[in-house]
Amino acid sequence: MALRVGFVGLGIMGQPMAQNVAEGGYELTVFNRSSEKSKPLADAGATVAPTPKAVAEASDVIILMLAGPEAIDAVFEGPEGLMAGMRKGQILINMSTVSPQYSKQLAEKITSKSVVAIDAPVSGSRKPAEEGALVILAGGPKEQVTELEPLLMCMGKKVVYCGNVGQGSSMKMAVNLLLGTMAAGISEAVNLGQKCGLDTATMLETMLAGPMGCALFEFKKPMLIDDQFSAQFPLKHMTKDIRFALQTADDNGAMVPLGHAVFQLYRQSIGLGLSDMDFAAVKKVFERISD
Amino acid sequence: MALRVGFVGLGIMGQPMAQNVAEGGYELTVFNRSSEKSKPLADAGATVAPTPKAVAEASDVIILMLAGPEAIDAVFEGPEGLMAGMRKGQILINMSTVSPQYSKQLAEKITSKSVVAIDAPVSGSRKPAEEGALVILAGGPKEQVTELEPLLMCMGKKVVYCGNVGQGSSMKMAVNLLLGTMAAGISEAVNLGQKCGLDTATMLETMLAGPMGCALFEFKKPMLIDDQFSAQFPLKHMTKDIRFALQTADDNGAMVPLGHAVFQLYRQSIGLGLSDMDFAAVKKVFERISD
Amino acid sequence: MALRVGFVGLGIMGQPMAQNVAEGGYELTVFNRSSEKSKPLADAGATVAPTPKAVAEASDVIILMLAGPEAIDAVFEGPEGLMAGMRKGQILINMSTVSPQYSKQLAEKITSKSVVAIDAPVSGSRKPAEEGALVILAGGPKEQVTELEPLLMCMGKKVVYCGNVGQGSSMKMAVNLLLGTMAAGISEAVNLGQKCGLDTATMLETMLAGPMGCALFEFKKPMLIDDQFSAQFPLKHMTKDIRFALQTADDNGAMVPLGHAVFQLYRQSIGLGLSDMDFAAVKKVFERISD
Amino acid sequence: MALRVGFVGLGIMGQPMAQNVAEGGYELTVFNRSSEKSKPLADAGATVAPTPKAVAEASDVIILMLAGPEAIDAVFEGPEGLMAGMRKGQILINMSTVSPQYSKQLAEKITSKSVVAIDAPVSGSRKPAEEGALVILAGGPKEQVTELEPLLMCMGKKVVYCGNVGQGSSMKMAVNLLLGTMAAGISEAVNLGQKCGLDTATMLETMLAGPMGCALFEFKKPMLIDDQFSAQFPLKHMTKDIRFALQTADDNGAMVPLGHAVFQLYRQSIGLGLSDMDFAAVKKVFERISD
Numbered sequence A, B, C, D: 001m002a003l004r005v006g007f008v009g010l011g012i013m014g015q016p017m018a019q020n021v022a023e024g025g026y027e028l029t030v031f032n033r034s035s036e037k038s039k040p041l042a043d044a045g046a047t048v049a050p051t052p053k054a055v056a057e058a059s060d061v062i063i064l065m066l067a068g069p070e071a072i073d074a075v076f077e078g079p080e081g082l083m084a085g086m087r088k089g090q091i092l093i094n095m096s097t098v099s100p101q102y103s104k105q106l107a108e109k110i111t112s113k114s115v116v117a118i119d120a121p122v123s124g125s126r127k128p129a130e131e132g133a134l135v136i137l138a139g140g141p142k143e144q145v146t147e148l149e150p151l152l153m154c155m156g157k158k159v160v161y162c163g164n165v166g167q168g169s170s171m172k173m174a175v176n177l178l179l180g181t182m183a184a185g186i187s188e189a190v191n192l193g194q195k196c197g198l199d200t201a202t203m204l205e206t207m208l209a210g211p212m213g214c215a216l217f218e219f220k221k222p223m224l225i226d227d228q229f230s231a232q233f234p235l236k237h238m239t240k241d242i243r244f245a246l247q248t249a250d251d252n253g254a255m256v257p258l259g260h261a262v263f264q265l266y267r268q269s270i271g272l273g274l275s276d277m278d279f280a281a282v283k284k285v286f287e288r289i290s291d
Helices: A014-023 A035-043 A052-057 A069-076 A100-111 A126-130 A142-147 A149-155 A167-195 A200-209 A215-226 A235-252 A257-271 A279-289 B014-023 B035-043 B052-057 B069-076 B100-111 B126-130 B142-147 B149-155 B167-195 B200-209 B215-226 B235-252 B257-271 B279-289 C014-023 C035-043 C052-058 C069-076 C100-111 C126-130 C142-147 C149-155 C167-195 C200-209 C215-226 C235-252 C257-271 C279-289 D014-023 D035-043 D052-058 D069-076 D100-111 D126-130 D142-147 D149-155 D167-195 D200-209 D215-226 D235-252 D257-271 D279-289
Strands: A004-008 A027-031 A061-064 A091-094 A116-119 A134-139 A156-163 B004-008 B027-031 B061-064 B091-094 B116-119 B134-139 B156-163 C004-008 C027-031 C061-064 C091-094 C116-119 C134-139 C156-163 D004-008 D027-031 D061-064 D091-094 D116-119 D134-139 D156-163
Touching (some): A004 A014, A004 A052, A014 A035, A014 A061, A027 A035, A027 A052, A091 A100, A100 A116, A100 A235, A116 A142, A126 A134, A134 A149, A134 A167, A142 A149, A142 A156, A149 A156, A156 A167, A167 A200, A167 A235, A167 A257, A167 A279, A167 B167, A200 A215, A200 B134, A200 B156, A200 B167, A235 A257, A235 A279, A235 B167, A257 B167, A257 C257, A279 D279, B004 B052, B014 B027, B014 B035, B014 B126, B027 B035, B027 B052, B069 B100, B091 B100, B100 B116, B100 B167, B100 B235, B116 B167, B126 B134, B134 B149, B134 B167, B149 B156, B156 B167, B167 B200, B167 B215, B167 B235, B167 B279, B200 B215, B215 B279, B257 D257, B279 C279, C004 C014, C014 C027, C014 C035, C014 C126, C014 C149, C027 C035, C027 C052, C069 C100, C091 C100, C100 C116, C100 C167, C116 C142, C116 C167, C126 C134, C134 C149, C134 C167, C134 D200, C142 C149, C149 C156, C156 C167, C167 C200, C167 C235, C167 C257, C167 C279, C167 D200, C167 D257, C200 C215, C200 D134, C200 D167, C215 C279, C235 C257, C235 C279, C257 D167, C257 D257, D004 D014, D004 D052, D014 D027, D014 D035, D014 D061, D027 D035, D027 D052, D100 D116, D100 D167, D116 D142, D134 D149, D149 D156, D167 D200, D167 D235, D167 D257, D167 D279, D200 D215, D215 D279, D235 D257, D235 D279, D257 D279
Parallel strands (some): A004 A027, A004 A061, A091 A116, A134 A156, B004 B027, B004 B061, B061 B091, B091 B116, B134 B156, C004 C027, C004 C061, C061 C091, C091 C116, C134 C156, D004 D027, D061 D091, D091 D116, D134 D156
Antiparallel strands (some): A116 A134, B116 B134, C116 C134, D116 D134
């Protein structure tokens, strides 16, 4: 018998991910705080639940794709929250990006209801979400992760098993710390070259032609050349991810001197009003702080 | 009539580069401080000069590939130095990595002798040097750089014209600052994951599978997994390059907050005795400074 | 009629502070999680309450002096917690060091009970606490802070009115960020001098003889000379304070590049097992990271 | 018989220092590149020499007080330079701030002339220079330093013997690194408080009332309150000193993570046009980089 899947959080990422679950043939119940975002899912055959609790009651597996800890807490607690509707034997897959510590706390919380927790944040942004081509970083009991692979593979092209619950989030931290560092790093290097009088396009071609050539820099190249930063992955989300990564480093005694410098740069970008631009807009901070 | 080429500096990079010039059919005169390194070139048909001055006297174009400013000064000055043998109409191509400021000072110095200066540092290490597959970052009068392209293409797969003399060095600074930042960045991210209990190989596969996947990280992957750092590009040279990049940033008013953090990490690696290992050995510093 | 005062938290700071309140002639009720710490207060005439709730019920003004947010939450919530015993018209003075944000959240929470919140962290450690010579940094309604000055002046030599609730904590953040930076700063400078071969005592005398001479450096001078760091103010608490200061900076959009570097140094000290030493032991990290 | 003293460099510091030497009864010969600055010294009875060489010829002891290495090199070399006039048995006291490495190179250079080198940079700015109240940090042969104490004490209130030649400069590096860190540190802390809504004067009074209270912060207090930064010690000189301190740290394998962050802040101040203001104007950078 097919799994009944609940999906909470239909934002820029959650929407196409839920769509892909619906297209995968699962019986889907969705909830989103602002209900107009549920429309496209209803059109795709999903049931729109009036409350998180109702999602929990109607599902075997509940997927969360929310902005962060506060948003998760908001759908979890209270008389109409997820917790109120959960029951023994269910599985909760949190695909939102949170710190490993929060993942573990969430898991502990639902243990009282005998619900199994999996943390499965994703690597990739809107476009791979639409194409079901995300990389899914999963932590939790290996047996359940394996069983759920068909469901996860509706949304992704690859499931990386990372270890116990919380380890999916740990992997996300490591990956996005590097992502944020690389975008800040190329911004700093390009800005240095520009201050020396080098041509931006020539610089980027040179960097891409060598061993550092990668899809990330290919994506950012036109942004840096045209000084236009339409969001692939919004800077405010990267800032949040680096904040979580620093917290994770603090929790685990890992030193992150670059991470701290990188965080200051993204945080400063927020102050410059660049929150909704692509995270490569961190380049603007270098221009501002250099003579 | 074929150009007569002088080559000074037959170290780990200079040797194969000079070999490729010899194989290109140029009449080659070489000099190296410790003369046993000249042997293979002599076998390849090059004349071994007794002094830098003799190289200058025997050549139309003089190529330098030395460890840095001090080594260049050492072959330049004095009664048996290059300057003493230079004459009007010659071209000096400095392929050593130095700061743009030093490049410009060197150019000014030889202007008195009516010698044209080109700075042409390379991107790539021993292996591409052997294969004639370096990327050559050239600054100087465009006409002369163009004329010399056949010579340069013996050593490289691509010549990037960067602008006036000094701009080749500027490009090298921007490129290697990014290189150093990326190697430190992946070390920091992998160390964070390790402290969280993640498997190193799984982490690197995940990072390489996404948009950050690049040849650089492919090269460093086995080093990081096996904790073995045989030098492709020695850490001491990367440290020197970042030092020059910080100086260049200071000279040009470019802010490099990551560069400063990165420099401290490489400089600390030197203190740990990692000078002659690959620059990815900067990873060891993260292990040491983390709990 | 005399105010009835409740005091929760009888640790290294709370104990002498509560003693000074008792000696000030106030009717005192105390609570501490490990009850043996209440003994000296009982000897001084205080009533020892069995629960936080009982403290609240017996008092007009409740003072908290606890290790941090978690400890405060632990005495606040639950059927035997402070909240359960609070009533309209009471005043809560939180003298624990927390972030301004937490101070404001705590204030909001007790507004539902019509209890007035004052945050009043202290500047100074064990010795000034014993001597009633703390500097008290108070935020909250001006009228109430003024009314309570006689009570506060039992514990301190000065009450600085900082503004609305939360501003006492903000002041503490600014003060301790500077304190942490100065201790790390003198450690870095002394370590630099030592690496250059200078005599430690000569260095400290020189620094103290000039415009930087201050009581802080006088206190740390024998520690740095003798390489002995018995705690005046434990390093783990300074680490916590800097962590809160970074959070506060993040919440308010203030850039703290030094604070981030300083935090890494203290956090690393924890990893080296220096938690319970004086915060000047951060010097050991410089020795470790330098050649 | 009285020593004949030569003094080269009559800038903001050198002028009053030379005046104090003249008033000390020494036979004084002076040189300054822009000769109008020699006037007041001529009025005080000094001989104005036409060239550095002439200063050397007329003196037993030569004092330098110049802006940095370039300025020293400029008066040293060439047919009319100091070197050309030096002879066996003289003593050179370099009171300019330079790196220890430069001090040692200078000493080596004049060894060929059998001239003894002492490096004796000063702690203190214009006002203590006028009052003969500088702290003089001396490196060199102990015997000669002791013999010259009467001369040095015309200019200073204290001579600190630091060790061999170069160690005076090392001490200056350590002292000014701390000075620069403290001014940046209080700027960061005050800016944090301001972003939290605290009153600037209240903050500074609180900081000064505690163990961090020192003359430095007393001097900077009105600057920070009034947002007016007339130079006591110009920011460009502090920037130069921190640059030398980082170089010294690099030369000696001392890690200076705060120093790097501090340098970026001062360097950025230069970019904002604050070069000639007091170094406490680094505060403006925090305002600029914070939201």
